[in-house]
Amino acid sequence: MIKNFLSLEWKSFFRSASFGKGLAIKILMVFLALYFITIFLGLGIILYPALKKGFPDQNPLTIVNSVLFYWIIGDLVFRFFFQKLPVMIVKPLLVLPIKRREIVNYVLGKSVTSFFNFLPLFAIIPFGITLLIEGYPTVSVLTWMLTLMLVSLIINFLNFIIESFSSEIELSFLPIISIVGGLFALNYFNIISFSQIFSNGFNAIYNTPILIVIPVLILIGLYVVNFKLLRKKLFLDSGLKEKVKEIETSNLDWTKNFGAIAPFMQLDLKLIWRNKRTKSSVWMLLLGLFYGLYFYSKPIYQDMPWFFAFIGIFSTGTFLINFGQFIPAWDSGYYKLLMSQNIKYEQYLQSKFTLMALSVVILFVLGIPYVFFGWKILLAHFVAAIYNVGVNTHVILYGGSFNRKKIDLSQKAAFNYQGTGAVQWLIGIPLLLIPMGIFALFYFLIGFELACLVLAILGILGIVFHQKIMKGITAKYVQSKYKMIDAFNQNN
C-alpha cells in the first residue's frame, strides 16, 4: 500500500504542470537547506570546544541541557509557521478499498521524514561524537542523543496538534504565540523555571538511561492524538471540506476620500485581507520593519553608511515588493470580468499605486525610531522612501505588464510560490540593487549628503512625472491585454 501511495506522489510531482517552472525556487530551497545544514553542522562541531573555552569550570553537556528549553520553544514556533502536515489528495482514495487507518498512518509517517526532523541531527551527532571522544560514558551519551531525536519528533507531532486546533480560529498564530510567549515569560521572570525543569529532566535521562521511556511514552501519546484527529477529518463533510466561516463585512467608507479609485481600493483591501496568500504579505511587513534592527544593532554596519540606503529601500518597501510583484496576477481569477467591465485601466493601476505609496509612507513613519542609531540612518530611510514612491512603484507596475502567471487565491500554504516567474525574481534587482548602487557610487565619489540628495531627486522626479509615467504604463497594459487574458485563463 505504501508503495502505491509513494508512486502516486511521485507521479503528481513529476507530472504536475508547474514542474520545471519553479526550478529557480527549488534551487533556492536547496541552497537554504544546505545553508542551515552547514550552520548546524558547524554548531555541532565547535559547540564542545567553544563551551569548554568559555566556561572552563562547567560541564559543556550541562550547559547544553540548560538551554534545551529554548531550542524546544523556538523550534515549535519555527515549525508552526513553516512546517505543514504533508498533504495528500485523499478524496479519490476514500471510496477505494483502502483502510482509513493506512492513509492516516502514511501521512503521519511521512511527516517524520521532514527536513525539520533531520536538521537537529546535524548538530546532535557531531556534538555527541565529541562527547564520546572526550571520554563521556557511551551508553549515557547515546541515550542522550536518542532522547534529543525523540524530542525533535515530539515537537513534530505536537506542532500538528497545535496547528489543527489553531486552524479553526481566525487569528491562527495567536495560540502558539501566547503559549510560547507565556512559557517564555514564566521562565524568564523565574515564576516557573522551565529551563531548569527541562535541564533536570535531560540530566536525569543522561544519568539514568532507563528514564528514556518517558519521552517515548509522550511521543506515542502524541502520535495517538494526531491519529485520532486526522482520522476524524477523513470525511467529506469535516476535514476535507473547507469550513465556511461567517464573515464580517466592513464598508471601508474612508476610501471614498480617494475619489474615482475608491471602488478599486476597496477591492484591493478586501483582496489583501480576505485571502491567506495576500494576508501573509501583510505579516511580511513586520519582518521588513525589523530588518534594520538586525544590521544597525551591529557596530560594523554603523560604519557603512552606503549600506543604509539598501536597508531603507528594503524596510520601507517590503509591502511594495511583496504585493507589487504580483500585479496584476492577484486579479487573475476575474481578469476577464475586469476587462469586459466599464473600467478605466488607469484608475485600476492608480489604486495599486496609491496602496503601495501609502504603505511606504506608513513603514517609514513606523521606522522613525531607527533615529536611535543615528540621524544619518533616518535621513537615508527618508530618501529611500521618496525613491520607493517615485521610482520603484512605477518600475514594479511596469514589470507587472509582463506578468503572465495566474495566481489561484483559493490555494493556501505559506510556501506557495505559485505565480512566481523568472521576471518576478529579476525585478528584485532593479528595485533594490540599483538605488543601492547609485547611493554607494555618490557616497564614495562625493559624500553621504549628496548621495541622499541624488536618491531624493530621482524620487521627486518620479513623483512629478507620475501622471505621464502612468499613461505609459497603462498603454503597456492595454497592449498586452489579450496575452494576459489568455494566460490567466489557463490552469497552470
Place this chain on the structure above:
Amino acid sequence: MIVTSNLSKKYSGNLVLNIESLEIPKGQSFGLVGNNGAGKTTYFSLLLDLIQPTTGFIITKDIQVNESEDWKPFTSAFIDESFLIGYLTAEEYFYFIGELRNQNKADVDALVAQFEDFFHGEILNQKKYLRDLSKGNQKKVGIVAALIGNPEVIILDEPFANLDPTTQIRLKGIIKDLAEKQGVTVLVSSHDLMHVTDVCERIVVLEKGEVVKDLATNATTLKELEAHFAGTEVV
C-alpha cells in the same frame, strides 16, 4: 445593434470560428446553440473583446469592439465563474459592479430586490464569500450582476446549466421580459434546446465555427433543432 462581418478566429492554423455576416437587431432575444467546440464561447469572447479576431470585426451600436472601448458602458456579460470575485460577498460584488456602472447603492438595492424570489433566500445576507457558494448560486449572482446598470446588450453563456428547475423557469421569465418589455438585446447560448426555443425569438446553430441554421422561432423550431442534432434531418 450588433453587426458581425467576415469574422474569423484561428488557433494555430485551426479555424474555430468563421462567420461571414450576422446581424442582431435591437431588442432581440438571440439564441446560440451548437455542440461542444462549435464556437459559441469564442463568439461571445470576441463580442467582449477578450480575444482578438483573426479577420473581420464586430460592430455594436456603431462601435467596433476591438478598436474602441465605448461599448463597455452598455454591454454586460456573464460567461463563467471567472466573472465572479471569490472573496467578496454577493452584496459587495453587486455594489462593486454597480459602482463600475455608475449606479449608487440605492440603485443596486432596488434592482437586486426585484430578484428576491430568484435568489430563493440563499444569496443575500448570507455572510458568505462567493467562493463558498454552490455552483448554482454563484451562477445566479453572476446573472443578476449582469443586469445591473441598465445594459442594452446582455450576453449570457450557458445560463441554464447548473440551475435548479425552479430557477430555470424564473430565469426564462426574466430574459423574456428584458427583451420584450425593456428592449434589451439578450444573447444566450445553451445546450438545452427546449430552453432556448422557449426564450429566444431567433436561434442560430453553429457547427465547427460556421452558421448552419438561422431560424425565427415558431412552433416547429424545437422539432427541427432536435432533428438537426440527432442527425436525422428531413428536408
